[in-house]
Amino acid sequence: MENANGESSNNNNIARLAIMELANMISVPMSLNAVVKLKVADAIWQNGSNAPLSPVEILAKIRGPQGGGDPENLQRILRMLTSYGVFKEHVVDDGSQRRYSLTEVGKTLVTDENGLSHGSYVLQHHQDALMRAWTMVHEAVNDSSTEPFVKANGEPAYNYYGKNSEMNSLMLNAMSGVSVPFMKAILGGYDGFQGVKTLVDVGGSGGDCLKMILEKHTNIELGINFDLPEVVEKAPQIPMGANNMDR
Numbered sequence: 001m002e003n004a005n006g007e008s009s010n011n012n013n014i015a016r017l018a019i020m021e022l023a024n025m026i027s028v029p030m031s032l033n034a035v036v037k038l039k040v041a042d043a044i045w046q047n048g049s050n051a052p053l054s055p056v057e058i059l060a061k062i063r064g065p066q067g068g069g070d071p072e073n074l075q076r077i078l079r080m081l082t083s084y085g086v087f088k089e090h091v092v093d094d095g096s097q098r099r100y101s102l103t104e105v106g107k108t109l110v111t112d113e114n115g116l117s118h119g120s121y122v123l124q125h126h127q128d129a130l131m132r133a134w135t136m137v138h139e140a141v142n143d144s145s146t147e148p149f150v151k152a153n154g155e156p157a158y159n160y161y162g163k164n165s166e167m168n169s170l171m172l173n174a175m176s177g178v179s180v181p182f183m184k185a186i187l188g189g190y191d192g193f194q195g196v197k198t199l200v201d202v203g204g205s206g207g208d209c210l211k212m213i214l215e216k217h218t219n220i221e222l223g224i225n226f227d228l229p230e231v232v233e234k235a236p237q238i239p240m241g242a243n244n245m246d247r
């Protein structure tokens, strides 16, 4: 059946459902944020066994002897993220119990031997200051003279992070967690650093990428991590490298 605009009611209903799904999309990153805060991926991973666990078993691992927590609500979050490919759901034959293991996507949230994962990246993107800025995106259209982050928080993002040690560390960890695995892959196939004597990483954050490049390409005599003073202050010293130094 068609309405006055020539649209079928079935198409209309699909459109209504689509806009409702879009309106509720915030539940996806917020659920992701929740599993990172709860350290669910590490609880399931258990040194690589990745054996499917029930919400009750996951809670026991993340909360330890203090116990407690709500397995029903945890299961809701896990099911939501299962539908977005973060977890795999294993349903017992009679449907009475559901267990969860990590997919390849979920494994990116497991803390590695260097204490890194993509979890910090998730948290960094949903910290309060950014959430406040997201509510003001329309202001970037109404009045683009001041960016939404500044309108929401009174100063530009990196100034704001630099003044708050917790946010600064979160940003550093987020960048390391993402960049180290990518840089490993890049170094396996990219030969553009051959013949380079001085390398400057502009906005190099904690200097992980620069450090990895210097370790592999010993032809580079000087590496400079050029970043903001409060960022390089926390960055570890790099052999043969310099932080914000111009020689």
Ligand SMILES: C[S@@+](CC[C@H](N)C(=O)[O-])C[C@H]1O[C@@H](n2cnc3c(N)ncnc32)[C@H](O)[C@@H]1O
Binding pocket: 158, 175, 176, 179, 202, 203, 204, 205, 206, 209, 226, 227, 228, 231
């Ligand atoms: C998205 S992060 C890049 C991280 C890094 N390149 C990596 O791959 O891990 C952007 C970096 O730019 C730095 N940055 C921002 N404004 C800067 C400025 N004015 N001068 C130097 N660095 C700046 C930030 O402190 C941050 O470390």
